[in-house]
Amino acid sequence: MRVWVLLLALFLPALAQEGPPPDLSPEVFAIARELRCPVCQGESAAESNAGVAVEMRRLIAEMLQEGKTEAEIKAFFVDRYGEWILYEPPRQGLTLWVWLLPLAGLLLLGAGLFAYFRPRRTLPPELLEEAERRLKEPPA
Amino acid sequence: MGLVLALGGLFLWGMQRNPRELPSVLAKERRPAPDFTLPLLPPYRQAWGETLRLADHLGKRPIVLNFWASWCYPACYEEAPVLEAVWRRYRDRVLFLGVNTQDKEAEALRFVAQFGLTFPSVFDPRGRVGVDYGMYGVPETFFIDQEGRVLARHAGAIDQATLEKYLKEAMP
Numbered sequence: 349m350r351v352w353v354l355l356l357a358l359f360l361p362a363l364a365q366e367g368p369p370p371d372l373s374p375e376v377f378a379i380a381r382e383l384r385c386p387v388c389q390g391e392s393a394a395e396s397n398a399g400v401a402v403e404m405r406r407l408i409a410e411m412l413q414e415g416k417t418e419a420e421i422k423a424f425f426v427d428r429y430g431e432w433i434l435y436e437p438p439r440q441g442l443t444l445w446v447w448l449l450p451l452a453g454l455l456l457l458g459a460g461l462f463a464y465f466r467p468r469r470t471l472p473p474e475l476l477e478e479a480e481r482r483l484k485e486p487p488a
Numbered sequence: 489m490g491l492v493l494a495l496g497g498l499f500l501w502g503m504q505r506n507p508r509e510l511p512s513v514l515a516k517e518r519r520p521a522p523d524f525t526l527p528l529l530p531p532y533r534q535a536w537g538e539t540l541r542l543a544d545h546l547g548k549r550p551i552v553l554n555f556w557a558s559w560c561y562p563a564c565y566e567e568a569p570v571l572e573a574v575w576r577r578y579r580d581r582v583l584f585l586g587v588n589t590q591d592k593e594a595e596a597l598r599f600v601a602q603f604g605l606t607f608p609s610v611f612d613p614r615g616r617v618g619v620d621y622g623m624y625g626v627p628e629t630f631f632i633d634q635e636g637r638v639l640a641r642h643a644g645a646i647d648q649a650t651l652e653k654y655l656k657e658a659m660p
Contacts, residue, residue, distance in 0.1 A: 407616075
């Protein structure tokens with residue numbers, strides 16, 4: 349009996365969270381996930397329950413019903429909020445560097461590692477002989 | 489070493505930026521203020537009619553558009569007396585217009601009564617107009633010049649000095 353209660357307690361929350369809220373279609377959430385929630389910190393318009401995010405989802409649903417494409421819907425929000433509203437900054441203009449800098453960093457790191465672990469060149473034979481000779485010399 | 493200095497500089501620059509100065513596409517490009525037609529809150533219907541269309545008031549005198557809500561505590565409660573006082577001083581030259589955003593009417597009316605707000609407010613329970621203005625969250629105040637273009641946006645509670653500074657910019 350106790351085990352059943354425990355199991356029920358464990359699985360009930362999981363059941364409650366299954367699937368998106370029934371009033372809006374998954375397409376709405378797919379688009380909202382790529383838009384920033386303006387009042388939130390690091391949350392998309394799909395996750396947040398802030399008033400603005402709820403209204404954004406409602407607008408997306410309405411625009412989808414009017415037959416607008418995803419690109420048109422995103423353009424609607426960019427027109428009002430600027431490119432800031434997009435979670436993925438466009439790969440052009442000023443925001444291109446956020447895509448390129450990590451690559452540049454990786455390349456720099458690779459070059460550094462290569463230089464560090466590269467097999468050292470051995471000394472030329474005449475220097476080796478000289479070193480050996482000096483080692484054998486009694487200290488002055 | 490140079491990299492550390494550069495990162496430190498970037499951090500310092502970031503820390504000194506004012507989060508209140510959020511970029512507004514409307515203000516940056518001085519775009520015409522987006523139009524809307526919304527019902528007025530009941531106390532203002534006698535003087536202003538059932539609904540208010542922004543376009544009817546654009547291009548006549550500057551407009552101060554204030555987005556507020558009764559649940560926005562404390563910021564909206566801090567700025568409400570300031571807005572009312574400045575409105576009373578400039579009401580013959582500037583129109584103050586409140587947009588009650590995502591609120592319940594009864595609670596909005598309680599807010600209006602609490603501060604004795606005499607400038608008109610429209611009722612936008614969905615918050616549709618806020619999206620058109622690229623609003624982040626209440627309170628936010630937009631200054632519209634005499635030609636009907638958005639001059640500036642102030643995010644957060646506004647104080648009297650800031651309000652009057654923008655008013656001087658907006659008034660010819």
